Ligand SMILES: *Cc1c(COP(=O)(O)O)cnc(C)c1O
């Protein structure tokens with residue numbers, strides 16, 4: 001643990017624990033789908049402030065998430081795996097902004113992490129903690145990206161690992177696991193089955209459990225995306241501060257761990273006095289996997305499970321495991337949950353790539369589809385500083401991208417054939 005970590009607090013019953021044990025969730029609800037005793041990691045902000053400053057972090061030459069180590073549940077930057085994670089670009093997207101009547105739209109491209117998704121931020125922490133605790137094996141259940149991330153980070157640290165995936169996991173993600181040398185257990189069942197089996201196996205064999213929404217430290221890794229957004233905005237606006245909060249952030253939601261992490265990141269910065277306000281956080285779900293959006297609309301604390309069936313596999317979740325943190329993030333930031341159809345998610349891939357130059361997997365593009373919906377609903381837009389997080393690379397699901405585009409023109413190998421296409425499709429010819 002960092003010397004600034006105070007302990008853990010259950011977000012359900014309020015009980016506090018010390019952070020040095022091997023505790024994952026509170027006793028009040030140890031393992032019951034969405035209604036779980038989620039733990040929040042507490043920091044001594046006063047002591048942090050007297051030792052570290054926004055400037056000292058800003059002056060760190062390490063551009064990866066290691067620069068934030070005092071705010072992470074690790075002993076120091078050397079505890080993280082060698083493979084750098086984070087430091088992904090915040091891209092200005094003026095043409096995409098214009099399309100939506102917005103002057104200040106940015107895309108945080110977390111598809112550019114080493115294994116191609118934001119999950120690397122959490123898996124870096126999981127790998128560090130597995131090694132610190134001397135675990136023989138780090139394990140996780142995943143629909144794909146969390147597994148690929150744990151596989152890559154464990155490869156970097158030489159940490160043996162076991163991955164539980166549903167037998168239906170997408171081929172690109174499975175290929176990553178196999179190439180990185182994980183032991184891959186393809187479970188004949190759903191993600192929920194794989195999740196429970198992984199938890200049982202971790203108890204049985206003393207493995208370190210990275211499961212999303214179960215391991216409280218995953219939020220701490222994911223929060224670094226918020227630190228980076230705020231640092232990068234401060235640099236872009238150049239008004240002297242080291243951190244600057246946007247007005248609104250859009251992110252897609254499955255289990256709810258990422259949006260909980262984004263909230264925690266801005267919460268930390270606010271508690272430290274390094275930003276002045278919390279941005280509104282918008283959680284975007286597919287209409288075919290909308291358990292959290294439904295709970296938010298109904299004012300419920302525990303979402304009712306759904307039969308999820310979205311094409312965006314990374315956000316296809318029946319019973320969201322990080323419900324408390326996700327609902328808190330949206331409620332306390334004054335944001336909203338937004339649902340978009342699978343058609344709108346696929347249709348978001350081309351404009352994001354063509355006008356924003358970011359190639360996203362469906363779950364990443366969903367965040368942009370949510371922004372389009374929110375501007376139509378008058379929730380966002382205009383001159384507000386708005387950030388869309390792309391959570392995963394388009395290379396994770398090339399089938400979806402091909403489906404979302406027009407396809408290539410197949411031609412004979414003659415210049416005549418090219419001539420015909422140039423005329424038919426009015427492709428511009430030389431400029432004088
Ligand atoms: C995991 C994931 C999400 C959703 O994150 P949750 O923490 O499950 O809400 C969104 N997009 C991508 C690409 C992901 O891998």
Ligand SMILES: [Zn+2]
Nearest residue numbers: 010013026028
């Ligand atoms: Zn509790």
